[in-house]
Amino acid sequence: MPKKVFISYSWDSKEHQEWVVALTNELRSTYGVDAKCDVLLDNPNLFSMMVQEANVNDKIIIVDTKRYTEKADHEQGGVGYETRLFYNFFQKRPQKLIVIKRGNCELPFYLNGWNYLDFTCGMTEENLDALVLKINDEAPYIMAPITKSPRAVKGKIAESALDGSIIPDLRVVTQQGKDEYLEEEFETANKTISDLLQQTKQKNPSLKFEIEKREVNVPSGTGILEGGSFKQQVNHYIVYTYSVNYQDKEAYYRIWLSMTDNRAVGKGIFGSNDRPMFGRRQEFNSFQLWVYVSNSSSKLQLACNPIWGNDTITNGKELGVFIFKKLIDVIKQ
Secondary structure: OOOEEEEEOOOOOHHHHHHHHHHHHHHHHOOOOEEEEHHHOOOOOHHHHHHHHHHHOOEEEEEEOHHHHHHHHOOOHHHHHHHHHHHHHHHHOHHHEEEEEOOOOOOOHHHOOOOEEEOOOOOOHHHHHHHHHHHOOOOOOOOOOOOOOOOOOOOOOOOOOOOHHHOOOHHHHOHHHHHHHHHHHHHHHHHHHHHHHHHHHHHOOOOEEEEEEEEEEEEEEEEEEEOOEEEEEEEEEEEEEEEEEEOOEEEEEEEEEEOOOOOOOOOEEEEEOOOOOOOHHHHOOOOOEEEEEOOOOOOOOEEEOHHHOOOOOOOHHHHHHHHHHHHHHHHHO
16 A cells, blocks of 8 residues: 655745646656645645545645745744644644655744754655655664574683783694694695685685695605515605786695604695606706704794794784785786
8 A cells, every 4th residue: 555645835936836746746657655735636625625625535745945934933924824734733743744844944943853854865766665665664774684604603702801921832842732733824825825826806806716735645765674674664745836817917825744854854835836757766856945843933833944944933813914915916927
């Protein structure tokens, strides 16, 4: 059932009357509102029409102008009659009244403090939508439903309340602890790279990337004697390979984790942007990046061999950012 609306205004000019008629017809033809104004009704008695329309319609819209306010405040003509009629009516039934301001003017005395819609800039789609929401008693904004799976948030203990240095990281004093830390930071680096590539793709949909994970066992060139026989040492590697493509530009980087304590380089995270050209053993012989657990700090952190440049990598996140920038720098050239 369409909402019934009556539009009240003052006869300021022919142009203003035509504007009100246009508003009435726009509400009818575009928004499906049963809107009416005086000149579109066949009722020769203006005063009886006002009384009737005030009672039978769901909403009364007052189009306020400077001239309307003057007539209302001085109770002149039809607007003055409306003022006497509406004064008590709207105090008891305020939900029926909608006020539109057309032009720079004050509201009539009995409407001071009333919320109004500003139509100074005309019948824009935004203004009309706001008007129809009021007609339908709908709020301009929709309240979001409460989620059934809220995000868990935990408070933090202020550092001043509890000295964190009292709680030691016992892993720092054991080789096993260092190995666990190295593996954790390796996975943190991969997650950081993956997250940054995904965010970059969201902003640049043409970006393509692939991430491959594999584990390989590679015989090393060294070995040990056990029971009079030579036993060749095997290096175990966890490898992540990143391939990025954007507008025919390609970038490639490979990082691998070696937990084998051999005499050549030792345990650590290694990286290279050279695509492997030879067999599996040679694939891991050349690298531009070597990150390991630092022995020079009282806490667990990473360090980067200065031979390969950047020596400010202290954790997996910094390592991930470093490699991500290497990939992006290639496709930005």
